Amino acid sequence: MIRSTSQMPSYLIESLKQISTPKQYKKGSLLFSHGTKADHLYLILSGKVKLLMTTPDGKEIILSLAQANDLVGESALFVSQTMHTYSVQALTRVQVGLIQKNTLEEELYRSTKLTDEFLKWMGTRNCRMQLRIRDLLLKGKQGALYSTLIRMANSYGRWGEKDVTIELPITIKDLAGLTGMQRESVSRLMKELREKEIITINDGYITIHQINLLRTSIDCETCPLEYCQI
């Protein structure tokens, strides 16, 4: 069973689909990039993407991941005449529905329900990000990694009796980007987790066998599942 992440109600997703134009992207290609004009909202129909920022010296931070039924590109959308602050790259082949800024605004104007859910959704993402920052900054690099694994399990996990398999194959490099760590450091910590049989990795798919061990070791409190996501 896959736990659902917090998303818009499906009937609103449907209504967004109605006003969108389909578009496809190859694995590795950019949906949009940092510095270009923000004038569309992206509804992911299938596939997975990463939201990332880069620094002049080539370092990369991954702000978030998104999958089917997630919305991407809203941050700068309503700020007039503004540019995207991050880039979005396809991790797999991706199908999106493109929604023009104007069209979205009209739709928001027409549908109070959509506006409500939109505000709720932006608020939720905000809370998630804040809790993530806390974990990344206050729990050391090990804590940052464990927190990220737990969040990925919540967002992308297929939950079995004892194990969770993260159904988004991810590289060590991307885990480094998600945690603000060096690739080598992630590699070493993941090795340790494998040796202790807390996780196993198959074909890029991470399975967590003892997620509670990760949780207790970073003092997880009982955050709402809605917030403990990537």
Add this chain to the structure above:
Amino acid sequence: MIRSTSQMPSYLIESLKQISTPKQYKKGSLLFSHGTKADHLYLILSGKVKLLMTTPDGKEIILSLAQANDLVGESALFVSQTMHTYSVQALTRVQVGLIQKNTLEEELYRSTKLTDEFLKWMGTRNCRMQLRIRDLLLKGKQGALYSTLIRMANSYGRWGEKDVTIELPITIKDLAGLTGMQRESVSRLMKELREKEIITINDGYITIHQINLLRTSIDCETCPLEYCQI
């Protein structure tokens, strides 16, 4: 001259004031705290506050600071039945206007303009936070501190010909909370900045004499001023 931070248009602030109930807080007191029910929006009328999270072992991270005409408490507000994820503490004596969730929703329903600006404002804060995360995670602790000083100058600075004075007296401890550093580390880096005469501190007020030096040393790109804030 004080540069203005990105805020709602003043006529909308006025209309929010109309539907708010005034309340006062002493320096150091909590406007609301982590885990309590989120059912009000706070409009800061005067004074300054900090938004913070704490971990079980007593570490504290400061998510943001806010001053007159800023709104606080929106993150969890629209998420049904949910609790605040952070606490808000008064740094000075603070006057706020309390706006009930229901009242706000009615007002948003009535005023399209307010809704537009509200979405814009949430988007702006989101972009800010994302850029801040990048700086905090990717530029080392020195970079985190410099970035924070620059942002504070943009949000709270009185700009002279060459110098900026941050008109929010802040402790070393709070700077540590803003950057995810240890107090001692901040103390040492600030000492270095003082010795190089890049900053001076008077009575808790930091004046930055060579802000461009800070900017270049962390490879500041030309982010919109709107986003380069605390």
Add this chain to the structure above:
DNA sequence: GAATAAATGTGAGCAATATCACAATAATAC
């Protein structure tokens, strides 16, 4: 399926930060 590119693992050494333990100031309370 050979060649090339990308991802991963690993050791050694180093630099940046955290930790600990106090001393010294500065601010606040009574």
Add this chain to the structure above:
DNA sequence: GTATTATTGTGATATTGCTCACATTTATTC
């Protein structure tokens, strides 16, 4: 104004995490 509390500074030391340099393995491309 004295006592108390909060803030800041600082040295010594420990630890974490980064960097560099390759070897190895795994994907991709042609």
